[in-house]
Amino acid sequence: MKIDAVFGSPLPNVTISADRYLIRPFEANDLALIEEASRDELIPMLTTVPADFTPEEGREFIDRQNGRLSSGEGWSFAIVDQSAGRAVGQVGLWIAHLAKGRAEIGYWVVESARGDGAAAVAVDSLSTWAFENLDVDRLSLFIEPWNTASLKIAERAGFEREAILRGWERIGGSGEGHVGLCPAAPGRPDMTELVFASGRRRRSRSRSRGDTSSSHCPRSITEVCRRLS
Numbered sequence: 001m002k003i004d005a006v007f008g009s010p011l012p013n014v015t016i017s018a019d020r021y022l023i024r025p026f027e028a029n030d031l032a033l034i035e036e037a038s039r040d041e042l043i044p045m046l047t048t049v050p051a052d053f054t055p056e057e058g059r060e061f062i063d064r065q066n067g068r069l070s071s072g073e074g075w076s077f078a079i080v081d082q083s084a085g086r087a088v089g090q091v092g093l094w095i096a097h098l099a100k101g102r103a104e105i106g107y108w109v110v111e112s113a114r115g116d117g118a119a120a121v122a123v124d125s126l127s128t129w130a131f132e133n134l135d136v137d138r139l140s141l142f143i144e145p146w147n148t149a150s151l152k153i154a155e156r157a158g159f160e161r162e163a164i165l166r167g168w169e170r171i172g173g174s175g176e177g178h179v180g181l182c183p184a185a186p187g188r189p190d191m192t193e194l195v196f197a198s199g200r201r202r203r204s205r206s207r208s209r210g211d212t213s214s215s216h217c218p219r220s221i222t223e224v225c226r227r228l229s
């Protein structure tokens with residue numbers, strides 16, 4: 001039976017087991033994960049992970065993630081590598097448009113755990129869980145076109161590129177705890193939308209190293225701004 005999930009109403013706790021990974025709610029002892037994530041060049045820019053880590057900011061991040069359940073925004077999970085005995089990343093399922101049959105996924109993995117498949121397994125198993133347990137027709141991922149690693153992970157998890165959305169989102173804008181350094185003009189960077197729609201699942205698990213020459217990962221918010229102006 002499907003979960004009667006409604007945006008804005010409390011959601012149930014969920015834990016998903018996937019290969020050697022456990023997708024579970026954040027716990028107080030996940031602080032080391034947040035500390036490493038705060039040192040990443042991209043994660044604090046794209047999420048509410050604090051750029052300047054303190055244990056208090058880390059605890060607030062964890063509280064915020066678990067608060068998403070009571071506020072009914074969606075599920076924010078820690079990705080736990082059970083063989084390593086530690087949390088290695090985050091994967092979230094956001095349901096603001098669930099009444100229309102749509103939901104969004106987002107994710108990150110800390111640098112010390114990359115190259116091991118955690119994100120692809122987490123996104124794949126969360127997508128499967130969502131289709132099985134929620135009344136959803138379409139899962140979306142929104143990925144900056146230069147984020148080659150993330151695009152590869154999405155496709156490996158069964159998502160297909162659907163569109164380039166022009167001027168989709170501000171990076172380094174006025175989000176919680178983010179520094180608003182971007183110039184107002186010329187506006188927002190593009191975003192690649194990848195979808196995983198029910199009934200049409202494609203598998204692309206080849207790990208061939210393709211041409212990555214067009215990828216460009218910004219070193220800082222300043223560089224993002226320079227590329228925009």
Ligand SMILES: CC(C)(COP(=O)(O)OP(=O)(O)OC[C@H]1O[C@@H](n2cnc3c(N)ncnc32)[C@H](O)[C@@H]1OP(=O)(O)O)[C@@H](O)C(=O)NCCC(=O)NCCS
Pocket residue numbers: 042043046106107108109110113114115116117118119120142143144147148149150152153206207208209210212215216217
């Ligand atoms: C996206 C992310 C989760 C991927 O981590 P991961 O699952 O461990 O992925 P990997 O490091 O194995 O990289 C995946 C692939 O991209 C390639 N890759 C990694 N960084 C790259 C770069 N800067 N340019 C080009 N290719 C890159 C890897 O070689 C690998 O290719 P292969 O599997 O074909 O050999 C991680 O980089 C991350 O958290 N980034 C910051 C936050 C983020 O971008 N989140 C997604 C927002 S949409």
